[in-house]
Amino acid sequence: MIKVKLVRSWIGCKPKQRKVLDALGLRKIRCEKSFEDNAAIRGMIAEVKHLVEVSE
Template sequence: MADKLKITLVKSTIGAIPKHRRTVEALGLKKLNKTVELPDNACTRGMVKQVKHLVKVEEI
């Protein structure tokens, strides 16, 4: 298992349901094509799984 996850917002949240919009914002992603590095833990994995259609994930 990797130490960190590199998460990039690849699809706009304009048409997304409000819960998914808040999840993307909680991940630290505000603009399209922006990337954040977060620790690889159960909490982060769960949030990414919820919005997997909006983000791209790479293990670092």
């Protein structure tokens, strides 16, 4: 399981990055979600790595 936490605001992000955050369910700062560890989730995290904090 991977825990992803939004630590920076999405204001000023590119639209694609905003869609990724919505798909991950991260809508507010300090919002945290858990996901299965797979390539799709890793790719989404890579798109917004400057906005999130990842723990395993």
